[in-house]
Amino acid sequence: MSNLRLINETTINGSQSVTNITDVFSSNFNVYKITLQDISTVGTTDVNINARFINSSGAVDTTGTYHYAVLQLKSGSSFTENRGQTYNRIDRISFSDQSPEAQSCVMYVYNPFSSSTYTFISWQETHSRGGGGGGFRGIGSLNEQESITGIQFYDYYANRPYNSGIIRVYGLRVDS
Amino acid sequence: MSLLQVANTLITSGNEAQIIKLQNCITTDDVYMLVGSNIQVGGTGGICDIQPLVDSTADTSNDVSISWFDLKANTTFQAFGNNTQSMWRVTDGMHTAPNAANFMMYLYNWYSSSEYAYITMEVTSHNGSNLRGYQQGGVKKDSTSFNGIQMETNQTGGGGYQAGTQLTLYRVI
Numbered sequence: 155m156s157n158l159r160l161i162n163e164t165t166i167n168g169s170q171s172v173t174n175i176t177d178v179f180s181s182n183f184n185v186y187k188i189t190l191q192d193i194s195t196v197g198t199t200d201v202n203i204n205a206r207f208i209n210s211s212g213a214v215d216t217t218g219t220y221h222y223a224v225l226q227l228k229s230g231s232s233f234t235e236n237r238g239q240t241y242n243r244i245d246r247i248s249f250s251d252q253s254p255e256a257q258s259c260v261m262y263v264y265n266p267f268s269s270s271t272y273t274f275i276s277w278q279e280t281h282s283r284g285g286g287g288g289g290f291r292g293i294g295s296l297n298e299q300e301s302i303t304g305i306q307f308y309d310y311y312a313n314r315p316y317n318s319g320i321i322r323v324y325g326l327r328v329d330s
Numbered sequence: 331m332s333l334l335q336v337a338n339t340l341i342t343s344g345n346e347a348q349i350i351k352l353q354n355c356i357t358t359d360d361v362y363m364l365v366g367s368n369i370q371v372g373g374t375g376g377i378c379d380i381q382p383l384v385d386s387t388a389d390t391s392n393d394v395s396i397s398w399f400d401l402k403a404n405t406t407f408q409a410f411g412n413n414t415q416s417m418w419r420v421t422d423g424m425h426t427a428p429n430a431a432n433f434m435m436y437l438y439n440w441y442s443s444s445e446y447a448y449i450t451m452e453v454t455s456h457n458g459s460n461l462r463g464y465q466q467g468g469v470k471k472d473s474t475s476f477n478g479i480q481m482e483t484n485q486t487g488g489g490g491y492q493a494g495t496q497l498t499l500y501r502v503i
Contacts, residue, residue, distance in 0.1 A: 156332035157500055184367050184496065185432075221461035223401035237403045239460070264432035264454070265368050271494070274432045276454040276463065293401050293454035293463040299428055326365060328498050329335050 157327040158187065166319040169196050171309035175321060176208055179266040179303045183325030186263040190279075190307070193319030194253035200283040201314040203248040203257075207266065207273060207296050208304035215296060218242045224292035244294040247307065249281040250316060257281035259290075266302035273302050333363060333500040337478075340496045346372065346489030350497050353386055353478040356441050361502040364435040364479060366420065369495045372488020374458060376424040378431055379417040382440060382447060382470060383478030390416045391472065398466035404459070418449055418468050423457040424485060427492065431455035433463075436502075443475040 162178045179186060195201050207215045220241040226234045236246055250257040261277035272295050279290040296302070309315060337355035341347060356362055369378060381388040396418060397411040421431045433453040439445040447470040453463035481497055483490050 157335045158331065158333045185365055221403040221456070223403040223407070223461060223463070225399065225401060225407060225465070235407050237401075237405075239403050262432075262434050262452075265430075268368075270428065271368055271430060272428045272456060274430070274454045274456070276432075276434065276452045278452070291399075291401070291452070291465050293403075293452075293461060295454065295456055295461050297428075297456070326333070326498075326500075327335070328338055328340075328496070330338070330340070 159325045159327050160322060161325050162323040164321045166193065166316060169315045169317045171312050171315045173307045173321065174208060174304060175323060176304040178323045181267055183327065184265050185326040187324040187326065188261040188263060189322045190248055190257065190259040191320045192256045193248065193250050193316050194256040195251055196315045196317045198252045199314050200249055200251040201316060202246060202310040203250065203307050204310045205244045205247045206306045207302045208306055210301040210303045214306050215298065216242050217298065219297045220244050220294060221297060222292060222294035224290050227289040229287040244275065246290055246292060247277060248279045249283050249288065251283035253318065255282040269299055269301040271299065272297050332503045334503055335498060336501050337499040341491050341493050343493040346492055348486065348490030349480055349482045350491060351383060351386060351478060351480045352497060352499050353383060355499055356477045358501065359441050362437040362440065363500045363502055364437060365498045366431065366433040366481065367496040369431040370427045370429065370492045371424045371483055371485040371490060372426065372492050373485050374425050376483045376485025377422040378420040378424060379482050380420055381417045381480050382476035383480055384474060384476060388480055389472065389474060389476065392416050393471045394418060394468060395471060396466060396468035398464040401463050401465065403461035421453055421455045421464065424483070425456065425458035429456040429458050440476045444473055446471050446473060447476055
């Protein structure tokens with residue numbers, strides 16, 4: 155049996171600007187792999203998908219204790235850097251646009267459930283938007299010692315919803 | 331993708347260590363995935379390095395070529411390359427808990443006795459002041475067959491790697 159265990163699969167099949175993946179992080183795993191695949195927008199304006207964590211009380215953590223750094227790779231121009239400290243979200247998890255333009259992203263989340271550690275993430279992403287390709291290489295952290303049980307992905311602009319895609323959460327099982 | 335765990339070390343209280351060795355666990359020509367979780371040291375300012383093992387002995391020859399891009403949350407990113415070093419650096423400027431380093435690495439051709447050994451890594455770490463992490467690729471220009479890996483620190487505070495530090499190796503099948 156693989157040590158990579160599927161925990162949750164969320165299919166996006168209706169227009170939405172916020173997707174909450176709840177009750178996926180637990181004491182069963184320390185490291186998680188999340189894939190976001192084929193998310194595409196309702197309209198023809200591209201979207202910037204951000205992320206926030208959801209704590210064990212079910213609340214989305216919007217405190218300004220996120221840190222992130224992301225390199226944006228672009229097919230048609232110079233790469234750019236984006237960063238933030240004491241931020242209220244993790245920016246640029248993914249870009250997307252209307253199908254057939256879309257995106258794919260692989261993300262790792264480290265020690266979210268522990269209330270004695272910070273929560274860290276890293277991700278690699280590729281997308282097509284406005285006829286051009288690109289991607290992200292990013293890292294982030296939530297500098298709070300709180301138990302995290304879920305993650306929220308959302309349309310940063312709040313008016314560029316998406317209506318398709320699949321998000322999968324896997325746990326990396328460690329056998330002692 | 332399927333993963334098969336082949337080695338794991340979790341540092342426990344009272345068993346802090348400056349070197350963690352995963353020995354005799356690379357036994358095929360498959361790709362291996364190395365996961366570092368909650369890596370923390372007992373004092374500030376330490377480094378975290380990776381080196382290949384032949385049985386219990388680290389190969390410290392200066393034949394490692396690397397290039398990395400250091401993502402930083404507080405300032406301009408940094409690019410770096412070097413052709414003659416003895417290890418792969420995971421991070422430096424380490425800090426005590428709850429600050430920590432975490433990483434995902436893939437090891438290619440480590441078991442082969444005819445190919446060079448390659449590595450890719452993505453690191454996310456916090457040094458107490460800032461979030462940073464390498465996006466790194468590298469090669470050890472040596473066709474030795476390596477059957478293990480070690481992670482070491484020069485930080486002696488509290489005995490090195492602290493309880494909760496975990497290093498796990500999976501074979502990708």
